[in-house]
Amino acid sequence: MSGISKKINPPSSKAENAFELTSLFEFSTVVNASLDLKFIFNHFLLTLMGKFLSLKGIVLLERRTNVFMIENVKGLSTELINLEWKLGKIPNRIIFIKAEKKSRFPWLKYFQELGVTVLIPLSTRNRIVGVVGFAPLKHDKKFSEKETLYIKSIFNIAAVSIEKGLFIQELGTVNRQLDRKIQELNTLFEVGKEFNTVMQRERLIKLLIFSVMGQIGVNRYFLCLEEDGDMRVVAEKLDRRNREDVCRYIPYLTKPKLVSDLNNKNEKPWRLWMEEIGIEVVIPLQLQQQTRGLLALGEKLNKDNYTEKDLEFLSSLGNLAMISLDNIRLFNDAIEKQRMEDELLIAREIQKGLLPSTLPKIPSMDISAVNISSKQVGGDYYDVIQLSSHHFVIAIGDVSGKGTPASLLMASLQATIRALVPLGLSLSELTKRVNDLICDNTTSGRFITFFWGIIDTESMKLNYVNAGHNPPVLVHSDGSMELLEKGGIILGIMKDVSPYVEGIISLHKDDALVLFTDGVSESMNCDNIEFSDEKLRSLIIQNRKNSANEIMNSIVDSIKKHAVDTSQSDDITLLVIKA
């Protein structure tokens, strides 16, 4: 500063010099003490305007290349503040607007229109960072040497403070961005943690929506998720709804996008639809790189545009939610599977309890039975009931369906038979009553194929009724064969049907009678080929001389060989009687 005072030293204006120095010193002290740009600009303009008797002042800083923002004005409309002007390159000297060629600096007209006459570039470290304009009353061509020196000094002082202020401002901005990023990460961390503990889908969806609304400041949205293979809207808050099915486009969206950027051929119709209902961004929700849902958001309440960072955040949050939603699904599947297994266990218990644990001895006959229940538990049933010393009921049935419902219907069949048999009615009448009772006690779509007969060991006759069951095979000792087919309609389909026909056959020594369910004849091998009635029949014929138990075992072994490497899909039940 001493250098300046040496140069301006004409003795006649000592007092003036002193005043100028005081003013510079004061300015320097005040602006250096502040880090607030607004205050610095204010003081700067006022000092300049006071010194050169100007009624107007304006400060602009370069924000982007050649784009200057108005930071402060004096004597001009404050509405100018924060406006951005596109200027050209600013020459590094004092500019008297009147004297400049407007063709060279077309942007000077902006200042001229405001009545600004002089522009002075504001530079730090030889780089122009802004420009100051004012309108000194007495100067429209040039400043004196002394005035120029004063201007240089005050601009130098101001430049340092402004640089400091800008730096602080920048630091503030960066700090805030950092705070915001930390806050975003906190949100992701916290919500992610919470997502993992929530086991209800609805609650998780609500959490996702709350977090998005709070973080982004938006309250118009809709959320689509895949449910049972279909994309559905699972949550929404919109002012308008459009009926068109938008969900089918979702799988094609792989990146979060602004609706205004949906410009390719597939996306175009979508864009119109979204704009109509006020949606601004679409975020695909992905699981293993596949889009399985969509989060669509409306305008932010503060009217700000969505930023790239917003999209990133939303995408991360959405994908976290998807992972947790998938975990919930897997968890529920596991529970459901466990529940079904428990149910099957019950069904198996019921079935086991209904089948006879020991068979009554039939005089002069050899009898053997087996039930191998499948994993699913079918509704196979067999029974042997002694009516008198020489009358025995043999029965076999197959209830449609599997699991507990089939077991329960089977239980009701067993109870019905055991209750009706002692009435001493004819077999065809008994069958009709069983049918009527079963019809009353079943829901539609359930039925029972059923075969039963009464063996009279004295007359060696078998009276039987076949209600739609696989016909039992009777093989005589000479290898000839009969199928027991007489009877009527399957049980449980229709009440009061035409009467069941009763078949009567004679049994001879060494006859083999085999009752079976379709689990035997329809047992599949790994090529999906059935064991077949033919194979069963020839097997019985081959083994007809063996005991009931041996015949039974040969059939079971043969089925096992046939169905090797496959899982048994239906119950297998066999009842073999050897006369």
Place this chain on the structure above:
Amino acid sequence: MSNFKVGIRENQNIHIVDLKGYLDAHTAPELEVVFQSLLEKKNYNIVVNCSDLNYISSAGLGVFMAYIEDVRKNRGDIKLSNMSPKVYNVFDLLGFPLLYDITSDEADAIKKFCDKK
């Protein structure tokens, strides 16, 4: 288990909701229940006193977003008061001061409702 509590007081037909502890993704549904019941009973003048609120996350802010519109549609408001600087910082970072009336003191918020009447 929850380290969040909500209390409600009534003052001149204005409902003051006292928040205590941590309002985050885990506890946000509790605040939602309170707003739901206030709105069901047509109480639309609400002051949320945050003096004992230690932490708020975006899920917590989301609850305010979800209800502010209904409240204002019914000529009421949700005003927030007595925030600690830490809590205010979160509101500020997410741009909430533009959208909500935030006062330093509960009495100021109540006064604003009374003046309006």
